[in-house]
Amino acid sequence: MEQNILIIGGNGLVGKTISRILKSRNPHLTVFIGGRKGGKTDKDLKIDVTDPSSFKVIIEKKIQLIILSVNDKEDHVLRFAIDHQIDYLDITKPTPALVKAYDIARKSDINSRIVFSSGWMGGIVPGLANILSDSGDINEVKLFVYYSVKDLAGESSAHFMAENVAVPFVHYKNDKAVSIRHFLDTEVFNFSFGIGKRSAYNFDVPDLYILNKVERISDVTVKMTYNSKFITWLLGAFQYLRIYNILSLKERKMIFGSSGNGDQAVFEIVVDDHSGQKKLSLQSEKGQAELTALSAVLHTEELLRNPHENKVYFSHQLHEPLSLMAQLNAYDSININVKS
Numbered sequence: 521m522e523q524n525i526l527i528i529g530g531n532g533l534v535g536k537t538i539s540r541i542l543k544s545r546n547p548h549l550t551v552f553i554g555g556r557k558g559g560k561t562d563k564d565l566k567i568d569v570t571d572p573s574s575f576k577v578i579i580e581k582k583i584q585l586i587i588l589s590v591n592d593k594e595d596h597v598l599r600f601a602i603d604h605q606i607d608y609l610d611i612t613k614p615t616p617a618l619v620k621a622y623d624i625a626r627k628s629d630i631n632s633r634i635v636f637s638s639g640w641m642g643g644i645v646p647g648l649a650n651i652l653s654d655s656g657d658i659n660e661v662k663l664f665v666y667y668s669v670k671d672l673a674g675e676s677s678a679h680f681m682a683e684n685v686a687v688p689f690v691h692y693k694n695d696k697a698v699s700i701r702h703f704l705d706t707e708v709f710n711f712s713f714g715i716g717k718r719s720a721y722n723f724d725v726p727d728l729y730i731l732n733k734v735e736r737i738s739d740v741t742v743k744m745t746y747n748s749k750f751i752t753w754l755l756g757a758f759q760y761l762r763i764y765n766i767l768s769l770k771e772r773k774m775i776f777g778s779s780g781n782g783d784q785a786v787f788e789i790v791v792d793d794h795s796g797q798k799k800l801s802l803q804s805e806k807g808q809a810e811l812t813a814l815s816a817v818l819h820t821e822e823l824l825r826n827p828h829e830n831k832v833y834f835s836h837q838l839h840e841p842l843s844l845m846a847q848l849n850a851y852d853s854i855n856i857n858v859k860s
Contacts, residue, residue, distance in 0.1 A: 525542065554566075569591075692728065
């Protein structure tokens, strides 16, 4: 049976990486690329997420799964996938947009697999966190992120920070939402893979919402450090002095807009349950775009491989946690360590 996959935003950094990994692992698939300008081949489709009339080509090409890797603020693609019973995998949404889209999906009549994969690095953190608890009764999860300005990150990460750095968000303590701001509340953490002790600061990722509201973990925090200690300190100073509040969006984009030629990406998950504390450390030697794309490919392969029922999922819910970790660990540029 022919299997047709569409990557909307497939001309961006992550979209191109998804296409490369997906086709190299699954040469039998037909992969279409959707973008506002179209392209030169019959696999390049002209699709503009702000113009639903451009979606008719999705039906014409008999697309069975849409991978969304571009910001769709009005959720036009989500609604189209639901209405036309097409499987949908979204890797793009910051927390407020994810909550809105999840609410749309939950209130809809679902006759396909609708998957939200917008957590850190393609939504794999909750699945990996569940590996660290024998009982599944987790009291607290802390996620620590190492972000390198040398990484080939593309525009989306920078634009997200520029748009949201002045906006308060929440983490969870005793199952209650606590309002906080980016780059405040220093916590020193000893990162793996030769990074060492670094000051890490508040950072908003959808895993805060997912781990608390979906996985029902009462205490959830996320903190980030940059590869440059000076940049990390400077961003915190800017927030403390409320400088972000008086800068224009264009000026904030200049601050966060750097993208290098490639560097490692690292995150660490620390879990507390009744048996004590455990830590999982993950390194992507090729950076965050590679890991995000690989995660999207693993979710896609799972949807194609297994007959999951038609309903709304967060991407980690598609996988057995140990199987997810094994597939990540098998990739040549991913390294995972687990410590009790």
